[in-house]
Amino acid sequence: MEALSIQNYELGTSESLKNICERLGDPGFCSDLGLRYPYLGGSMAKGISSVAMVEELGRAGMLGFFGAAGLPFSVVEAAVDRLASANFPCGFNLIHSPQEPDLEKALTELYIRKGVRIVEASAFLALTLNLVRYRTHGIHRLADGTIVVPNRIIAKVSREELAEKFFSPPPEKLLMELVAEGAITAEQAELAAHIPMAQEITAEADSGGHTDNRPALALFPTIQSVAVRMQAKYGYSLKLRAGLGGGIATPAAAAAAFAMGAAYIMTGSVNQSCIESGTSDEVRKMLAETRQADVSMAPAADMFEMGVTVQVLKRGTMFPMRAAKLYEIYRAYACIDDIPATERDKLEKTIFQVSLNDVWQNTRSFFMERDPRQVERAERDPKHLMALVFRWYLGQAAHWAKDGESSRKIDYQVWCGPAMGAFNEWVSGSFLEGPARRAVSIVALNILLGAAMLTRANILRYQGIQLPLEALNVKPLEYTQIKEYLS
Numbered sequence: 001m002e003a004l005s006i007q008n009y010e011l012g013t014s015e016s017l018k019n020i021c022e023r024l025g026d027p028g029f030c031s032d033l034g035l036r037y038p039y040l041g042g043s044m045a046k047g048i049s050s051v052a053m054v055e056e057l058g059r060a061g062m063l064g065f066f067g068a069a070g071l072p073f074s075v076v077e078a079a080v081d082r083l084a085s086a087n088f089p090c091g092f093n094l095i096h097s098p099q100e101p102d103l104e105k106a107l108t109e110l111y112i113r114k115g116v117r118i119v120e121a122s123a124f125l126a127l128t129l130n131l132v133r134y135r136t137h138g139i140h141r142l143a144d145g146t147i148v149v150p151n152r153i154i155a156k157v158s159r160e161e162l163a164e165k166f167f168s169p170p171p172e173k174l175l176m177e178l179v180a181e182g183a184i185t186a187e188q189a190e191l192a193a194h195i196p197m198a199q200e201i202t203a204e205a206d207s208g209g210h211t212d213n214r215p216a217l218a219l220f221p222t223i224q225s226v227a228v229r230m231q232a233k234y235g236y237s238l239k240l241r242a243g244l245g246g247g248i249a250t251p252a253a254a255a256a257a258f259a260m261g262a263a264y265i266m267t268g269s270v271n272q273s274c275i276e277s278g279t280s281d282e283v284r285k286m287l288a289e290t291r292q293a294d295v296s297m298a299p300a301a302d303m304f305e306m307g308v309t310v311q312v313l314k315r316g317t318m319f320p321m322r323a324a325k326l327y328e329i330y331r332a333y334a335c336i337d338d339i340p341a342t343e344r345d346k347l348e349k350t351i352f353q354v355s356l357n358d359v360w361q362n363t364r365s366f367f368m369e370r371d372p373r374q375v376e377r378a379e380r381d382p383k384h385l386m387a388l389v390f391r392w393y394l395g396q397a398a399h400w401a402k403d404g405e406s407s408r409k410i411d412y413q414v415w416c417g418p419a420m421g422a423f424n425e426w427v428s429g430s431f432l433e434g435p436a437r438r439a440v441s442i443v444a445l446n447i448l449l450g451a452a453m454l455t456r457a458n459i460l461r462y463q464g465i466q467l468p469l470e471a472l473n474v475k476p477l478e479y480t481q482i483k484e485y486l487s
C-alpha cells in the first residue's frame with residue numbers, strides 16, 4: 001500500500017481540524033485573554049523576543065511576551081508605547097533582578113502606569129512587593145459581587161514550592177505594606193485575599209537559557225497537581241491553570257503537552273531562529289543548523305559567582321568551554337593578581353583579546369553609570385573585581401551574537417534548548433529548513449495544526465484504526481495551505 005500522510009489521509013475535515021486547533025488547550029484561557037490559540041511566545045532577554053515578534057504572534061491570535069530583561073529602561077518604555085496601540089493582547093517580561101532592585105521596581109511601576117495588563121513573571125524565588133503591587137493594582141468588586149483583577153501575572157516556574165506560592169493569595173504582610181504606603185486601600189487588600197497571585201503558571205521544563213533541566217513529562221503533572229490542590233484549598237471562583245514550556249517545537253511535543261492537560265503551550269528556542277527575533281542573521285543560521293545534542297550548560301553572566309548555569313548552543317562557538325574555564329579560574333584564585341602569569345597571558349590572548357586591566361577600566365565605567373555600588377565593592381573586594389571582569393566576557397559574548405560581530409563568532413553566547421534540534425529535524429527538506437522563511441506565526445500555526453492532526457490520529461488509533469508510520473509524519477505547510485484549514 002502506498003504510504004499515506006495525515007494530510008491526505010483525510011484525518012477530519014478542515015472544519016474539525018480548525019475546531020481541534022482552537023480547543024487543544026483550555027478554551028477558557030483563550031477567551032479570558034482574548035486569544036484564538038493557546039500558544040504563547042515566551043520572553044527572550046534583550047529584546048530577542050522583539051516588538052515585531054509580539055506583533056506577529058498577536059495578529060495571528062496568539063500571545064507574545066516582549067523580552068524586557070537586560071534592556072535599559074528607556075528601551076522597554078519605547079516598546080510598551082509602541083505596543084500600546086495594538087488591537088490584540090501583548091505581554092511583557094517582569095524578571096526578578098536581585099542585582100538591580102531599582103530597575104525591577106521601575107519596570108513594575110512602568111507597567112502599572114502604562115496599563116500593561118499581562119506580564120510574564122520569571123526568575124522569582126519568592127513573592128515580592130513589586131509582584132503584589134502589580135497584581136493588586138486596580139482590583140475592585142462589581143455590584144454583583146464579582147472581584148475584578150485587571151492585571152494578570154503568568155508565572156514561569158520549574159519548582160512546585162514556587163507554584164504553590166503563585167497559586168496562593170498575596171501574602172498578608174506584603175498587602176499591609178502596600179496599604180501603609182497608600183498604594184492600595186484596606187478594602188482592596190481584603191479583596192486580594194480571595195485571588196491567586198497568578199491564575200496561570202507555565203511549568204518550564206528543559207529549555208533554552210535559565211533552566212533546571214526538568215523533564216516535561218515529570219514536571220507538568222506535578223505543577224498540574226499543585227493547581228488542583230490549591231484550587232481546592234482556596235476555593236477560588238476562578239479556575240487555576242497550568243501551561244507547559246520547555247522542549248516544545250514540534251507537533252508531537254505540542255500534542256503531548258495538550259494530552260497531559262496543558263492549558264496552553266509556550267515556545268522559546270524555536271522563535272529565536274525566526275525572522276522577527278532581535279538577534280543577528282548569523283545566529284539564525286547557526287540555530288537552523290543545530291541538532292539535538294548541540295546544546296550544553298554554561299555559566300550564567302547574571303549569577304556567575306553562585307555557579308548558576310544557562311543552556312546555550314555549543315556547535316560553532318567555544319563560548320560554553322571558555323565560560324566554564326573562567327568559572328574554574330574564579331573558583332581557584334582569590335583575585336586576578338593570583339592567577340599565574342602564563343594562565344593570565346592565555347586568557348588575555350585567547351578569551352578576552354584585551355588586557356584584564358583594560359577590561360576592568362571598561363567595566364568600571366559601565367558600573368559607575370549603572371550601579372556604582374558594584375565599583376565600591378570591587379575596590380574593597382578583589383574577588384568581586386575578578387567576577388565583574390569575567391562577567392564582562394559573558395555579557396559581551398551575548399552582545400557579539402546578537403549584533404552578529406563576525407570577528408567574535410567563536411565566542412557567541414546563544415541561549416538555546418534541545419527543542420531547536422527537534423524542530424530542525426522535523427522541518428528538514430521543507431521550506432522551513434533554512435531561517436529565511438521562518439516567520440514566527442507560520443512556525444506556530446504549523447506546530448498547532450500538526451498537533452491537531454496527531455491528536456486526531458490518536459483518536460482514530462484508540463478506535464482501532466491502524467495507521468502507517470508515515471501517517472504520523474506531519475509535514476510543515478505553506479501559509480496558503482494552512483489558511484485552507486484554519487480560516
Ligand SMILES: Cc1cc2nc3c(=O)[nH]c(=O)nc-3n(C[C@H](O)[C@H](O)[C@H](O)COP(=O)(O)O)c2cc1C
Nearest residue numbers: 042043044045069122207208246247268269415417
Ligand atoms: C534566547 C532565549 C532567551 C530567553 N530569555 C528569557 C527571559 O529573559 N525571560 C524569561 O522569562 N525566559 C527567557 N527564556 C525562556 C523562554 O521564555 C521560554 O520559557 C523557553 O525558551 C521555552 O523553552 P524552549 O527553549 O525549550 O522552547 C529565554 C529563552 C531563550 C531561548
